[in-house]
Amino acid sequence: ALNERTRLVWFETPTNPWLKLVDVAMVADTVGHVPAARGERPLVVVDNTFASPALQRPIHLGADVSFHSSTKYLAGHSDTVSGVAATNRGDVAERLRFLQNAMGAVPGPFDCFLALRGLRTLALRMDRHAANGTAIASMLSARDDVELVRYPGLAEGRHAHPQAALADRQMRLPGGMVSFIPSAGGRSHRSAAERARAISEATRIFALAESLGGVESLIEVPAVMTHASVAGSPLEVPDSLVRLSCGIEAADDLLADLGQALDRA
Structure with missing residues (x-):
């Protein structure tokens, strides 16, 4: 709970891998009414990795810092490991520069080149x-x-995202991340978890790999890959969940690839 000891409110939107949304403007307004700690209201930091600044502008919505894993969409080619913290507050920028200099968290020149490219x-x-x-x-x-199916851009039907209206309000577009759970059954009468693995192993254009945000499409089962470390905790995800990072290939090719994988599973 927010109280006078709160120094920082940090969240991601959309979230990984459920693609839940957080109303950035509402959080910023709420935090603005919290009793100040050491004379300063808490900082609002938004992990904007899944959207990128091309689709969502947290600072324009009231956040103090917008954080990105620039390994993902910013660099976009799965060939660098780096991060970015952006702010429009001079006092926060000064503190970040001091900490960066003190800790030596400075990216290499080639990593900077790849991100700028x-x-x-x-x-x-x-x-x-x-x-x-x-x-x-x-x-x-x-x-x-x-x-x-979980996708912020689905506004109608039985798979409509419960926060589609919020996505339309604070995001320019709903992004390239999609999560879904297959039904049990299929050609081989598998469980949902077995089908999730079979689908991930059967795609040919979607590469079975972790990470996201590159030009190539990726598929993974978070429970045994990116989120295996949170098994048994409140953050655990079902072993039937499949996460897709949709690349920039031809849409018809991606549809055909995922379709045949679903049919075979």
């Missing part, structure tokens, strides 16, 4: 990521062998 095509790539994400989510939502 990616930024040149960020807007174009994000439009394509979102278009492909929308196409994939729509296809999944139309299939009877899919139990659940």
Whole structure:
């Protein structure tokens, strides 16, 4: 709970891997009414990695710091490991520079080059990521062998995102990340978890790999990959959940690839 000891409010939106949304403006307004700690209201920091600044502007919505794993969409080519913290507050920027200098958290010149190279095509790539994400989510939502689809851009139907109106309000486009749970059954009468693994192993364009946000499409089962470390905790995800990072390939190719994997599973 927020109280006079709160110094920082940090959250991500959309979240990984459930793609839940947090109302940035509402949080910023709420935090603004919290009793000040050491004479300062708490800082609001938003992890904007899943959206990128091309689709969502947390600072414009009231956040103090927008954080990005620039390994993902900003660089966009899965060939660098780096991060970015952006702020429009001079006092916060000064403190961040001091800490960066004191701790030595400075990226190498080539990593900076790769991130800057990616930024040149960020807007174009994000439009394509979102278009492909929308196409994939729509296809999944139309299939009877899919139990659940989570995508901020789905506003209607049985798989409509519960926060689609918020996504429309604070995001320019719903992004390229899609999560879904297949139904049990299929050609081989598998459980939902078995189908999730079978689907992930059967794609040919979607590469079975962790990470996200690159030009190539990726598929994974978070419970045994990116989120295996939180098994048994409140953050545990079901072993039937599949996460997709939709790249910039031709939409028809991605639809055909995922479709045949679902059919085979």
